[in-house]
Amino acid sequence: MMELLLVQGLNGLASAASLFLVAAGLSIIFGVTRIVNFAHGSLYMLGAYIAVTLFAVLPRDQLGFWGAVLLSAVAAGLLGALLERLVLRRLYGAPELFQLLATFGVVLIVQDAALLIWGPQDLLGPRAPGLRGAVYVGEARIPLYDLFLFAVGPVVLALLWLLFNRTRWGTLVRAATQDREMVAALGVNQRWLFTTVFFLGSLLAGLGGALQLPRGQPATLHMDLDVITEAFAVVVIGGMGSVPGAFLAALLIGMLQAYGILVFPKITLVLTFLVMAAVLVVRPHGLLGRPQGAARALGAGVEAVIRPAPPALRRLGLAVLALLLVLPPFLGSYAVSVLGEIAVFVLFAASLHLMMGPGGMASFGHAAYFGLGAYGVALLVTNFGVPMLGGLVAAPVVAAIAGAVFGWFCVRLSGVYLAMLTLAFAQIAWSGAFQWVELTGGDNGILGVWPEGFLAGPLPFLYLTLAVSIGVTLLLRRVIYAPFGYALRAGRDSPLRAEAIGIGVRGVQWRAFILAAAAAGVAGGLFAYGKGSVFPTYMQISRSVDGLMMVLLGGVQTVSGPIVGAVVFRGLEEQLLRLTDYWRAVLGAAILLLVLAFPQGIAGAAQAWWQRRGAGTGPAAAGTERGEAERAA
Amino acid sequence: MPEPGGAAAGAAPPVLLAVSGLHAHYGRAHILSDVALEARQGEVLVLLGRNGAGKSTTMKAIMGLVPPSAGQVRLDGADLAGQEPHVIARAGIGYVPEERRIFTDLTVMENLAVGRRPPRACLAPWTPERLFALFPNLGEMRNRPGGRMSGGEQQMLTIARTLMGNPRLLLLDEPSEGLSPLIVEQMANTILQLKREGLTVLLSEQNLHFAGLVSDRATVIEQGRIRWSGTFAALEADAAAQAQYLSV
Numbered sequence: 048m049m050e051l052l053l054v055q056g057l058n059g060l061a062s063a064a065s066l067f068l069v070a071a072g073l074s075i076i077f078g079v080t081r082i083v084n085f086a087h088g089s090l091y092m093l094g095a096y097i098a099v100t101l102f103a104v105l106p107r108d109q110l111g112f113w114g115a116v117l118l119s120a121v122a123a124g125l126l127g128a129l130l131e132r133l134v135l136r137r138l139y140g141a142p143e144l145f146q147l148l149a150t151f152g153v154v155l156i157v158q159d160a161a162l163l164i165w166g167p168q169d170l171l172g173p174r175a176p177g178l179r180g181a182v183y184v185g186e187a188r189i190p191l192y193d194l195f196l197f198a199v200g201p202v203v204l205a206l207l208w209l210l211f212n213r214t215r216w217g218t219l220v221r222a223a224t225q226d227r228e229m230v231a232a233l234g235v236n237q238r239w240l241f242t243t244v245f246f247l248g249s250l251l252a253g254l255g256g257a258l259q260l261p262r263g264q265p266a267t268l269h270m271d272l273d274v275i276t277e278a279f280a281v282v283v284i285g286g287m288g289s290v291p292g293a294f295l296a297a298l299l300i301g302m303l304q305a306y307g308i309l310v311f312p313k314i315t316l317v318l319t320f321l322v323m324a325a326v327l328v329v330r331p332h333g334l335l336g337r338p339q340g341a342a343r344a345l346g347a348g349v350e351a352v353i354r355p356a357p358p359a360l361r362r363l364g365l366a367v368l369a370l371l372l373v374l375p376p377f378l379g380s381y382a383v384s385v386l387g388e389i390a391v392f393v394l395f396a397a398s399l400h401l402m403m404g405p406g407g408m409a410s411f412g413h414a415a416y417f418g419l420g421a422y423g424v425a426l427l428v429t430n431f432g433v434p435m436l437g438g439l440v441a442a443p444v445v446a447a448i449a450g451a452v453f454g455w456f457c458v459r460l461s462g463v464y465l466a467m468l469t470l471a472f473a474q475i476a477w478s479g480a481f482q483w484v485e486l487t488g489g490d491n492g493i494l495g496v497w498p499e500g501f502l503a504g505p506l507p508f509l510y511l512t513l514a515v516s517i518g519v520t521l522l523l524r525r526v527i528y529a530p531f532g533y534a535l536r537a538g539r540d541s542p543l544r545a546e547a548i549g550i551g552v553r554g555v556q557w558r559a560f561i562l563a564a565a566a567a568g569v570a571g572g573l574f575a576y577g578k579g580s581v582f583p584t585y586m587q588i589s590r591s592v593d594g595l596m597m598v599l600l601g602g603v604q605t606v607s608g609p610i611v612g613a614v615v616f617r618g619l620e621e622q623l624l625r626l627t628d629y630w631r632a633v634l635g636a637a638i639l640l641l642v643l644a645f646p647q648g649i650a651g652a653a654q655a656w657w658q659r660r661g662a663g664t665g666p667a668a669a670g671t672e673r674g675e676a677e678r679a680a
Numbered sequence: 681m682p683e684p685g686g687a688a689a690g691a692a693p694p695v696l697l698a699v700s701g702l703h704a705h706y707g708r709a710h711i712l713s714d715v716a717l718e719a720r721q722g723e724v725l726v727l728l729g730r731n732g733a734g735k736s737t738t739m740k741a742i743m744g745l746v747p748p749s750a751g752q753v754r755l756d757g758a759d760l761a762g763q764e765p766h767v768i769a770r771a772g773i774g775y776v777p778e779e780r781r782i783f784t785d786l787t788v789m790e791n792l793a794v795g796r797r798p799p800r801a802c803l804a805p806w807t808p809e810r811l812f813a814l815f816p817n818l819g820e821m822r823n824r825p826g827g828r829m830s831g832g833e834q835q836m837l838t839i840a841r842t843l844m845g846n847p848r849l850l851l852l853d854e855p856s857e858g859l860s861p862l863i864v865e866q867m868a869n870t871i872l873q874l875k876r877e878g879l880t881v882l883l884s885e886q887n888l889h890f891a892g893l894v895s896d897r898a899t900v901i902e903q904g905r906i907r908w909s910g911t912f913a914a915l916e917a918d919a920a921a922q923a924q925y926l927s928v
């Protein structure tokens with residue numbers, strides 16, 4: 048027993064090493080540039096793949112092996128610097144969520160590039176020469192390479208400490224972490240600083256990736272998103288921008304995973320995010336973090352005026368509705384199913400928009416409520432034979448209950464931390480669906496969730512989907528213009544003033560959170576019936592990001608934005624899926640182009656264009672939003 | 681060495697900083713309109729104005745921190761308007777912000793290190809030792825983090841940090857704000873000493889008394905427009921201008 052505990056503990060320490068390298072890089076980059084870099088996981092993955100190639104090319108001796116490790120790290124560093132120069136440099140002034148979206152576009156491109164270069168199989172690396180053996184403590188076998196990894200964490204921590212405290216570059220980085228504008232006013236070229244910071248951070252990610260291989264862990268195409276969620280958790284637990292914090296948190300998570308698997312084998316993934324949620328609630332800035340002076344609310348900086356639709360737009364909306372009524376009978380079965388899906392995603396995007404736009408709360412984990420709605424329906428149908436009406440009522444209820452619990456914690460935070468907590472909760476929900484196989488079937492999902500009776504035909508079901516999706520979406524629009532919506536926006540724009548005029552900001556945000564969750568649950572329920580099955584992928588991070596993209600592509604501060612965004616995004620994805628195997632790369636490139644070209648989103652850009660033409664000036668256009676909000680309250 | 685910029689009549693020293701036609705906006709709010717001012721080599725020019733008149737915005741626009749929407753900022757004839765802050769700093773303008781903006785995690789020595797730039801031919805280069813002679817308090821707390829210093833000490837440190845860049849022109853935004861009378865007097869002496877070193881200073885102030893201790897000439901700003909310019913002595917004599925633009 049003692050030996051098992053020892054082995055597990057050492058195992059935890061060894062995996063903590065890579066996690067620390069990745070998280071430290073992410074944290075350093077965030078500290079200086081304030082960019083939450085999804086593509087950091089891609090650099091970890093590239094580090095591993097490049098190492099696989101170099102191990103094969105270079106001689107199999109000590110020099111060749113360690114040379115390959117170091118060269119992979121440097122290559123990842125250079126790629127990170129390139130990413131900064133080509134893409135992120137253009138986005139430093141943009142709202143944080145756009146930066147995030149752009150980095151997610153890069154994730155998609157890198158995934159396909161890796162698929163193209165290295166193929167779909169998992170690739171193993173060699174064992175480290177000279178460290179192939181093991182030492183024994185009693186019965187317990189401890190690989191020498193793991194012992195080497197224990198040393199890597201503290202050594203890198205010490206080297207980083209020296210770099211940050213004993214070099215001018217490090218001093219500049221620490222100064223810029225606090226006040227980068229002042230550093231520029233003292234004559235330091237920020238671009239150079241940012242590029243070098245990206246180089247260092249990405250180098251650490253690449254090193255983490257390369258060092259994983261000799262443990263027998265292969266390079267895979269999904270290691271990017273796997274590691275980035277864990278690294279986010281580590282950075283948030285440790286405190287954004289704190290390297291020692293990342294070290295502590297990586298140890299904590301490593302040990303938790305190692306021992307957790309002995310005690311709660313079903314919920315090791317949940318544990319990480321439970322710890323993260325607990326830490327965020329007790330210490331909102333992480334274990335060793337400090338409040339970020341310059342951290343604005345996510346999505347801030349967008350011109351925040353929401354106006355009722357001008358008459359022309361209303362007419363367009365009515366025309367589309369009429370078309371949706373008469374067109375379906377003439378469509379093929381493929382078009383019918385795509386149309387239904389688009390309607391579901393319009394509702395999903397509109398529910399997320401309520402939180403992000405008027406609510407000012409950016410959620411990274413909105414897919415949780417979509418997925419919970421879907422799983423709620425599936426479990427009730429397969430276990431209790433609940434009829435369809437019951438299922439469709441249960442979906443929002445299940446999602447709203449989860450929204451009430453998760454939201455209660457989330458509205459206590461703001462900005463990046465709130466986003467990370469929503470991500471944590473979504474990961475908890477996802478890992479529940481994934482690991483609790485007895486209830487959810489795990490990866491195999493739950494099958495046989497079909498609509499019944501006269502609604503079973505594709506056409507009637509499409510009409511039901513359209514009616515429910517459009518109905519609830521219009522309801523959400525009404526909420527935005529109701530006093531509740533004004534109170535929500537007042538709370539977002541100036542919490543203190545809103546409190547002063549008697550708006551309980553947290554309470555209003557909490558109710559908006561629940562409402563958004565319920566609406567996403569409706570979308571999830573419809574989706575489950577439409578597909579006839581549910582899978583953990585409904586809740587995974589990329590589905591949440593899909594929602595973000597729809598809202599952001601459309602424009603956070605336009606009410607029609609999510610609708611336009613969902614149609615464009617889903618349509619684009621659908622077309623790309625049919626046209627090319629490399630749809631991810633094309634989609635990623637499209638996202639990058641859109642973000643770089645329209646930092647206000649598509650609907651936002653259209654609105655600006657419309658106003659420039661002098662058309663959209665109704666009576667409501669005159670009042671500022673803040674004024675309206677106060678009048679309404 | 682001759683005293684540059686002294687009150688002596690005769691050939692005026694050359695203009696170092698010439699701002700003309702400067703406009704600046706925050707979003708859609710038009711904050712500065714057609715601001716013009718000139719600081720001659722080696723003099724102390726004070727920019728006077730009430731709270732919210734646009735003094736800080738003028739300094740930020742000169743520094744490139746608020747990009748000017750129109751106008752010129754010439755340093756020794758070269759137009760810097762529209763350049764990035766680090767280019768402007770490297771050209772020889774040092775900025776001491778109103779809010780001090782010390783790096784609180786960094787020690788005194790590290791704060792100075794951030795400001796360090798290569799020496800310039802025309803001025804004796806600043807070193808930490810020379811700065812500690814100017815600000816003896818700082819020399820006694822070289823390894824103290826900026827966050828654990830008093831307001832007066834922080835003010836000294838911001839100035840010292842900026843001087844490490846060996847600027848030719850120093851922008852001092854309301855350095856006397858929030859300091860005790862004793863420290864304010866020290867501050868005045870420091871500015872006079874910097875002037876003796878050959879530095880040109882653009883000072884912003886609401887405090888006429890403090891401005892009088894150090895200034896050669898004055899420019900008065902109100903609601904983002906320049907209302908009055910001349911020697912400080914002339915302003916002291918002009919009770920009407922004082923009442924109109926400066927009294928609270």
Ligand SMILES: Nc1ncnc2c1ncn2[C@@H]1O[C@H](COP(=O)(O)OP(=O)(O)O)[C@@H](O)[C@H]1O
Nearest residue numbers: 706709711729730731732733734735736737738
């Ligand atoms: N960041 C800002 N955003 C919008 N308006 C600002 C900002 N900073 C200052 N202002 C406005 O610009 C005007 C000039 O301010 P400022 O230059 O700070 O004045 P002073 O330094 O003379 O007190 C004031 O009306 C102030 O309200």
Ligand SMILES: [Mg+2]
Nearest residue numbers: 735736778854
């Ligand atoms: Mg000011």
